[in-house]
Amino acid sequence: MSEGKKLRILLACEESQAVTKAFRDLGHEAFSCDLQESSGGYPEWHTQGDVTELLKQHWDIVIAFPPCTYMTNGGAVRMYPQKGVIDQERYKKAMEAKDFFMLFYNLDCKYVAIENPVPMTVIGLPKYDQIIQPYMFGEPFSKKTCLWLKGLPKLQPTEILTEYQPYINGGGGRLEKANYKGKTFANGSVKRSKFFQGVADAMAKQWSEFVLSGAVADFNKNFEPKTLFENEM
Numbered sequence: 001m002s003e004g005k006k007l008r009i010l011l012a013c014e015e016s017q018a019v020t021k022a023f024r025d026l027g028h029e030a031f032s033c034d035l036q037e038s039s040g041g042y043p044e045w046h047t048q049g050d051v052t053e054l055l056k057q058h059w060d061i062v063i064a065f066p067p068c069t070y071m072t073n074g075g076a077v078r079m080y081p082q083k084g085v086i087d088q089e090r091y092k093k094a095m096e097a098k099d100f101f102m103l104f105y106n107l108d109c110k111y112v113a114i115e116n117p118v119p120m121t122v123i124g125l126p127k128y129d130q131i132i133q134p135y136m137f138g139e140p141f142s143k144k145t146c147l148w149l150k151g152l153p154k155l156q157p158t159e160i161l162t163e164y165q166p167y168i169n170g171g172g173g174r175l176e177k178a179n180y181k182g183k184t185f186a187n188g189s190v191k192r193s194k195f196f197q198g199v200a201d202a203m204a205k206q207w208s209e210f211v212l213s214g215a216v217a218d219f220n221k222n223f224e225p226k227t228l229f230e231n232e233m
């Protein structure tokens with residue numbers, strides 16, 4: 001691919017258009033798609049509807065933010081209402097969410113990234129490639145986020161902050177808010193799942209430059225954050 005070429009990028013399950021706009025700022029043809037209407041201010045770059053149809057088109061990069069409600073480790077309390085007893089209805093919904101996730105994982109596209117929180121082991125998702133935190137990208141929050149990457153390199157931190165606070169209650173309701181007195185929390189599922197600008201900018205810059213350079217991802221040479229950040233929320 002030559003320098004200056006515009007990439008065609010699909011941001012699947014992105015109503016906020018945060019990453020869409022970050023790629024557009026760099027001159028690429030990025031499009032968001034979500035069942036919901038876009039809240040990012042650029043409806044002309046957004047398809048409201050099921051993303052499955054769009055996956056049949058050619059895309060240089062596909063980045064997906066599929067629903068995590070029934071798969072996240074943060075929902076373990078609800079998946080296991082009593083110790084050792086699984087909520088079958090919830091498990092069924094989790095398997096549907098997994099099927100949707102796997103559409104992206106198995107997609108016939110050279111460069112794919114999927115973003116989700118740490119999943120429960122029982123869901124059986126493939127192992128993620130990287131864990132990132134917003135505070136590694138200049139955002140003063142912790143929110144453990146997994147990336148599954150195909151063809152793309154791990155994201156390199158852009159600005160590591162040492163002072164930050166938890167963005168959400170990652171314990172599925174068990175954490176006492178009093179433990180975080182004076183700290184702010186994001187409320188509501190839509191706001192909780194909005195994307196951090198610092199991470200969006202890093203994805204757009206690092207991944208578009210990588211694809212345009214024609215490089216081959218060498219995961220061994222990349223920053224390895226799992227060991228540093230694994231234990232944090």
Ligand SMILES: C[S@@+](CC[C@H](N)C(=O)[O-])C[C@H]1O[C@@H](n2cnc3c(N)ncnc32)[C@H](O)[C@@H]1O
Nearest residue numbers: 013014015016034035050051065067193194195
């Ligand atoms: C966890 S949220 C991701 C939000 C994203 N981080 C953002 O900033 O907009 C998951 C999104 O997937 C969307 N979604 C679920 N099923 C979908 C489908 N079949 N096609 C397109 N979007 C879908 C939901 O409407 C929801 O907005």
